[in-house]
Amino acid sequence: MELVTPETGTEDRALLEASPLAVRGLTVSYGEKPAVFSVDATFQPGVMTAIVGPNGAGKSTMLKAALGIVTPLSGRVTAWGAPLDKMRDRIAYVPQRASVDWDFPTRVLDVVMMGQYRQLGLLGRVRTEHMRTALHCLERVGMDGFADRQIGQLSGGQQQRVFLARALAQDADLYLLDEPFAGVDAATETAIISVLKALRDQGRTVVAVHHDLSTVPDYFDRVFVINTSKVAEGPVSEAFTRTNLQEAYGGRLAAAQMGALG
């Protein structure tokens, strides 16, 4: 699955090497109907990109396939121009909150420490420095004082913050988030976006599947519009247009959302 091959044009090669995550010709199918069809994407470094599209447009699937969590039918993936597997420790992934069982017997601190698995390895002892890092990550998402809570006691917004803290503990250069604002309270949304903006200001890359069109211009620098196949990709000012959204959402684009475009 080498993406940079001798045939790769020099122009595309330069693009790929700069991009923290790029896919070419990605197709994913559950059964006989492709959820994502022949998608090319080149995410830009040091900016925040939103992946938007209607329900069932393949936003999450594309992200999971790019990371190898689901197996694509075809397509190639690179991270900084190299095979993805060589770059895993520079990438942090935040799955959807609903994808896990919150009655699992574990504490908030233990979940955050899962982000340090690469440093800990199979049998490495948990040292105070690991604890301190995890506690600091909880602080950054406004959850200090929650370290000893059982995860089942958390509200939806708090669960999402814990997931973000676990990703922060990975200390990655590329953060991929699947619907980080789905079903969270307003305070949590503010807390999460300020953490993500701080990451970007440190030069890290943020890519998030996002469903609320009205906040796209406030939160993100770039946008990737998808409905099974790619509709548009570019800076918000260029790609987040009425025409592109109409193409992606069709009749499902509510008048109120159009209003948000100004």
Next chain:
Amino acid sequence: MVWEALTLQLGYNATLVTLGAALLGMAAGATGTFLFLGKRALVSDAISHATLPGVALAFVVMVALGGDGRALPGLLAGSALSAAVGLLCVSGLTNRTRLSEDAAIGAVLSVFFGFGIVLLTVIQSMTAGRQAGLESFLLGSTAGMLLQDAVVIAAGGAVVLLLVVLLRRPMTMVAFDREFAAGAGMNVPRIELAMMGLALAITVVGLKIVGLILIVALLIIPAVAARFWTDRVGQVVILAGLIGGTSGYIGAALSATAPALPTGPIIVLVAFGLFTLSLFAAPNRGVMAALLRHRRFRARVHVRQGLLALAQAQPIYEGLTLRLMRRRGLIRADGVATDLGRIEAARALRDERRWQVLRSDPAHEEAAASYDGLTPLDDVLTPDQLAALDSGLRPKGVS
């Protein structure tokens, strides 16, 4: 006799069998925890039933080669092989067809078990070999167990236990959040395979003592029982190991006193006893604790409602409210408030008024979210915040 068995005074062989069963139980409890937490508990049932054809075929092959058909290592190897085939069938059916995993488990379990029973029947009618005792693999038996058999079981249990300790971190991560584990570059299918492999090893090693029908109980019951006591994975694993080990020890010792009794059911009954104890007696998650918590909560609600009614001079109709308030000395037998009752009622009313002010003040949005009609505001706000709130309660013009 029972006391002698429990204190390991029934001879060298019985002692070794008992210790072997204890080790097996520990390993089964620890392994089963990850199956249970990963919601894959029933796969182990398919694995165990799929061992039977392997046991029978291994017997036939060994007899045909002129050996002892009942040699344990050979039988275990055969059972492991056919269990692995069964496991492959389950994952193949789940991944390549539209069948869900539970349906695949049901199909594989019954077909393999049925085939195994047919083979056993055929073997019974064979003249060669000493086939008697082969059916003890169904329910387990320690009677007539050889010394080396016990050693194989104890060693197998110890090895599995060691592997569980070694793989606990990746297995926990995959059981909790397989998408994150995959995203972090873990080989999730391989870790799940290892998990299944450990379950398979437990099944095979436990065949002789617990039997293939009930081994699933030794994998699952300890984990389920342990979950009642604690909210941390590591402690669930250790506790499940202890519960499994205790069940194996007591069960094997008891069955040594009465050789006619199959060992598996006794071990499982002991495990069930520990499960029942956990179900009722565990703090927090246990049934008794939940019942007590609910009663305490109900009492708080009733008393609070009663006090608010008193403060606003409304009648109280509910019998339970009246009883609870009488018992606390808040009202007299005829329903009139006592001095204490009047003080408490005034306090409850003031608290409720404070909450009303707080909830209409956007500056206290975060504190307002913790309103449940019961928590006194004194627990939520600091004294100076309370004072500031109270200034808004006073009628205008009075300072």
